[in-house]
Each structure stands twice: as C-alpha cells, then as structure tokens.
Amino acid sequence: MPSEIRVNKLNNRSGLGTITLYDGGTLMSGIVTATSFNGSLAATNLTGSIDNARLPNPVVKNITGNITGNVTGNITGNVTGNVTGNVTGNVTGSGANLTSIPAGNLTGTVADARISTLTASKLTGALPAISGASLTGVTDTLSFRRINHNGDCSVAQRGTVTGITNGTAANLCYGGPDRYKLYVSQHGTYTTSQELDAPDGFDQSLKILNTSADTSIASSARLYVQHKIEKYDLIRTKKGTSGALSLTAQFWVKSDKTGTYIFEMWDNQNNRHISSTYAISSADTWEKKTMTFAGDTSGNAFAAANTSGIDCNWWLAAGSNFTSGSLASSWTANTDANRCVGQTVNIGDSGNWYMTGFQLETGSTATDFEYRSYGDELKRCERYFQLLLHPDDATEDIGAGFATGANEVQFPLGQFRTTMRANPTVWQVTGSNYFKIGGGNLGGDKYLSASWNINSISKVSGSLYTDPDANLSSHANQMGSIQAKSTSARLGLTAEL
C-alpha cells in the first residue's frame, strides 16, 4: 500500500545540500551525488551552467550552443558555428566556408586547387623560380613582338623635309624618322622632322608641323601620317583566316591641339579597314595611347610578298567625305564615310603633332615597348631607304667611277648594304659642284652638277651615270674617286611601299 510523507524541505545533516519540495517541483542544491538518472531529460530543461562536464564518447549527438573547452574526440557531424581554437586532427568534410586561413599554416599539399579568381593584388609575396618547361598556350616569343619599324623614331636618314603638300610624290612625303610618310590631299603644307622631344624611355620623336594653313577644309581633304607594313611581316597575324589574331597598337603622342583623333589600319590587299578614336586631353603633353583591334577573319590571307599589307594611319584632319558615316570600329569593306568619324582635330589649319614609341603587335595586350639597337633598327629601315653619303661631311669619298666618254661618268654602286624591298629609285639633291670625279689619271676636280640616273639596278646592286660639267674625252675609260662636295648634296636609294 503506498504511503507518502509530505514535507517542504530536507536538509543534509552537514548542511552541504538541501532538497526543496515546492509546488512547481523539486529543487536540489549543494553537492549532489548520483550514479544514474532514469527517464528522458529534455535539453531545454537543462538550464543554468554545467562547468567542467566530462561527456564520454558518444554521449553527445547534437550541441546547438557554444563549446568553450577542448574537444579531444572526433566530431562526425557538421559544425555550423565558428571554431576559434586549433584543429589538429583531420577534417574530411567540406571546407567551403573556411576563411582567413594564414598562408603560413597551409603547409601540406593542396591537390587540384582551383584558383579561378586570384587577382594580382593577392600575389604580394615573392614567387619562386618557376620552370617554363611545361608552359602551354604561350602564343608568341618575347623577342620580335614589334611588327613595325623605327617605333622609337631613332633612325632619320633623310633629315627634315619641308613643303609636303597636295601632289607631292609619294616618296617625297617621307621625312624626319624613317618609315613614316605624311599623306596630304588638298589640305595645307607641312614639314616633317625628327625631334629631341620624347617621354621618358624615348629620346626622339616624329614631328608634323603645319607651315601653310588651310582654314577651309575640303570635303575630300585627307591628312594622315602613315606607316606601311610589308606583307612578309604580316603573315604572323593570320589575317584572313579563321584563326586571325587581334592586333594591339600603342604609341605616345602630343599636340598643341586637344580633341579626338583617329588611328586607322588599312588592309591594302583586301581594301578593308578598321578605326579607333583616341583623345589628346592636355595640350603639349605626352600621353600614351593603347588600342586593340579584333582579328579579321575575312578577306584573303597575306602571302609572302614584298608589297604593301597594312597601313597604320594617324589621321590629323579629315574632310566630310571621311567623317559623315558610322565609325568602322570593326574590320569592314571600305566605306570612305566610315573611316574617320569622330575626328574633331584639324592640324591643317595650324598646329603640330608629335609621336613616338609606336608598337604594333599581335594579341590583345600592349606589352612593354620592344627596344632594338640603333644598328638593328637602321638595318631594317635600309630595306626601304639607304643614304649613300653623310650629309654633314663637306667632302666625302663615296665610291669610284670612270669616264665612259666625253659626256658620261659611270658610278657603280656595288652591293647595297641590305637587300632592298624592290629595285630602288635614286633619291637625290644635286646642284652646282655638288659632286665630282677626280684623282688618278683624271687629275684634278671634274665637277658633276647634273642629276644621277640609273644605268642598271636590282634589289642588291646597281650603277648610275651622269653628265660631267667638262668634256672628258681625253679621260675616256679612266677611273677616279667619286666625291660629294657639298653638305647640301644628297644621294640615296628608296624602295618604300
């Protein structure tokens, strides 16, 4: 038969613990010792603090609160909170949310790491030496990236050329730095020169100076600096194939006229073109410009040939015939109206324009300017122009000639310094007593004031002839030295594109 004793409170005999029986339940306080508890105890009913609890494996299944002590056993479930202490065991679950791991603590092997968003700013330490033996996808070599010649404007064999205007012969539009031509159509007169004015890293530049203004620009007016590139040098671009490469141009430029300019590339083989605007925002201040043009898969590919492939054109003025359409910002068949849309500057009504540091290369990245030795650059330019005398020397022996008769002196040129692009034209400034033949049996000075003419010529050698001032009948078949006798004399070979 059940019996009961109803009391309010039981006290330990030593006063170390009490059991209080109240209307809401039983409260034990002080030291409580027990070997087991029966029944279920809801976690929500465990309130207050449990210090230094020793919970043997695998008693704990879910801990939703914080653990501030050490866990020496395994955690087989998920940890959705933060771990601020050290983890010395293995973590075999997902580390998707691991953050702020010091690089110094990543000492093991990270297999198959996928770093897809690593930015350059995160690579702040020193990179170890990395072998390039297994690098793939490298599309070009570091050398010979620059397709164009004389990008630093260091070679200027012709010197300053004045009076370039509408109707000037194509080969007389070259002046100042080699390989740069000023094309003028119905718009002013200009001087081209090499200047000792350049941004850091360069020393010389091309200068275009308007010397006779045309303030009323004709609709058909054109004014641009042109650098023509031979097909031989463009095969690498794969232009006209399905794998056509992008082309990136960079150059430094300055002008006394701010505004928008056009840089254009013109495909001579297919009559296709592409343009990009660039701005000069500060007058008389060097600014670097970079632009990339997508590869052109249309048209015929460039074959190995010594004819003109691509012209790089820096427009300095354009009539409405070239500005009235929509800018050809992708390669397209020629439409004149789309060539120069957006050009706001007109150097033809006064002004100047400087340029240096020009580099055209394949790819979509403007790499550092590729410097070449002066001798190397000169050699490349000599495929298109060779000066046969030094203009600073008042008297210079430039070869040997002979009188073929009373009224003719032959001047064999021998082998050219490099094979020229085409059988060259003889470019010359002649005048009274500018040249002479003398020495040997010819005796004293026999001046040559008339023009030099081609007797025969090829890409590698040739001979000239001229009419002597005096009758040389008494010196027929006699040899003598050919001399330049004036600093105004010029003699060169030109085979520009």
Added chain:
Amino acid sequence: MAITYKLKKSSMQDTATSVLREDDSDIKLSIPLNDPNNTDYQEYLEWVDAGNTPDPAD
C-alpha cells in the same frame, strides 16, 4: 606643282632604263623601269595613263 618626267638611257644601254622625275622641290628621282613593285614607277605609270607623255631620252 609642275611635274616632268624624262626618259634616260646611258651610252651602255640600247633603250631607256630609267625616267627622271623633277618637280618644284630640290629632290629629284631617277626611277627604274624594270620593277612593277617600285611605287615611283607605279606613280609614273598613273601619270602616263592620265594622258601625259615623258620627254624622250637624248
């Protein structure tokens, strides 16, 4: 701009081998007649095609 072309033949040749171009500038060009890829020669041919005639060789 006045442009003249004059065919030139040396005593060692039977026919003209070059043409001398002169204009208002002080630069003269002796242009070979044996290379179609010479751009001065191309310009000369355009001048001829336009109805002009060079001065004959002496």
